[in-house]
Amino acid sequence: MDLDVFIERNRASWERLDQLVGRSGRLSGPEADELIELYQRTTTHLSTVRSQTPDVATVERLSSLVARARAAVTGTHTPAWRVFTRFFTHRFPAAVYLGWRWWVPAGVLFYLLTGIMAAWIASNPDVQAMIAAPDELREMTKVGGGYEAYYSSDPAGSFAAKVWTNNAWVAAACLLLGVLFAIPPIYLLFTNAVNLAVGVGLMFGAGRGDVFLGLLAPHGLLELTAVFVAAGIGMRLGWQVIDPGPRTRAAALATEGRAVVAVALGLVVVLLVSGVLEGFVTPSGWPTWARVGIGVVAEVLFLLYVFVIGRRAAQQGETGDVDASEREDVVPTSV
Template identity: 60%
Template sequence: MDLDVFVAAHRDEWDRLDHLLRRGRRLSGYEADELVALYQLTATHLSLVQSSAPDPILTTRLTQLVARARATVTGTRRATWRDAALFLTAGFPAAVYRSRHWWLPTALLSTLLAAVIGWWIAVHPEVQAAIAAPEELRRMTRPGGEYETYYSSHPAASFAAQVWTNNAQAAAMCLVLGAFLCLPVIWILFTNVLNLGIGIGLMSSAGRLDTFLGLILPHGLLELTAVFVAAGTGLRLGWTLIDPGPYSRRTALARQGRAALGMAIGLALVLFVSGVIEGFVTPSGLPTWARIAIGVAAEAAFLVYVYLLGGRAARAGETGDVEAGDRSAELPVAA
């Protein structure tokens, strides 16, 4: 596309839209219709410029025009309880469901890697010795040791709040840092898997793997699922930079980024539930089977929520993105 010819052909339309916007509410019916038509036309022009001839000065001008026109045409809109309900029953579960091809393999590979690390540590005493001194290892793994007392070392409410904050931050980092070509996400995920594998290996070497799993599974099933969803979504966001699909790289990244931002809010709620379980159920005096049953029930409820509500919403066209009126106009890139 010849940018100079394009600007010359459409400058008058942009100037006219700018003039109408400056007049504000003092428009006749005909002028209001003209403003809407010019807004739609300019939004199309912006998409064409972004995909074919991304000039920063022209893009900035058209972006400002489109934003001002959209605010005038649609007006400002406040979030309502209906928006929150739609997000929880459609937007969030649909976004998780649509990204399942990323987070399910992430979960399976991470779990397998944790098991392999745990086995490797359990059968190699020299690796255990490299982790900590023998006395320190005994202090961690013995009955009433650090692995067990960790969950009851603080008041339940404050411990749950601390766990929730830490996990929510880790999930948010996975979602946000995915834009950096996936590398930070892989590191965060590996760190979590390594810590899990070390716990499995050390407790298994002490013959207390059943105790460790009895402490981890009640809250860990839901907690790790949320982390895997965040990591998978972050990896998907990073891959969008490499393969944006039918849209421009900027548009594709914006679409995935907005959905990821919504998922950060939803996953914070999921991690709140796992934090409550970790603070109140894991260190409780309930039998091991009862604590694990609570964790399994919470995990099953989340998966049903994602696959039932999310699958239904996704098939109806929900993506987890903001409403069309609240995002920039976009056009596919010609192949």
């Protein structure tokens, strides 16, 4: 297809559509019909340019025109509060639920690997000596030492904000970098497993493993589950690069990518809850059973949210993608 000829042939209809969009609130009946016809025609033109000669300037021009024409044709938008509510009752939980075959095995393998490495460290003084000098080990594992003092190192509010920000970055990296053949999420999970295994192994080796788990469980259950979700969804995105199935690779990445954005936004809230628990509950003077119980309740509520509300939303056809009216228009074309 000769792009210059195509543009000259259709320029007049694009300009006419632009005029009608500019006066969309004052159109007569015939002009409204013309607006719809030109919108459909221009949508086809955009699809043709994208598939045949993807010129950036032309695609951007037509995409903007089609978006404005769509807004004029469809009229008022859904209220923001309704979009927000639907996101957390349908889109986000459905996206997490549909990815459970990726993030649940990732979590199981994470805990298994962490347990094996922690047991190895706890039972081998030589391995502990390779991690740190004896004086440093005693300082980290003693009562009120490094591992315990960490959770009280800053004021609760400041500490919660710092933890939230850090975890959000880790989750975002797992999600967005998963497109690189799923390698970054796997690496991030492995490094986190090693770091956790070192803490667990050293504290159990010092006979204080129950203290460490009592500090970890209140926030760690929910926090780690959020990381598993991010890594699993990120790996699923990376798999689309390797095997997009019956869809084109671009179409598969676009669809999965929009679901990834939904998961990223939802996990910000989940990690906020985890950060609050780590900042206020973990270092509190409450009994261990109470702190751990709060962490378990938070974890159970999240899993129920995903496997009850998310499953129901998925059965209703929700995939985590944006509404059809907000997606790019793709119309069959012939050349």
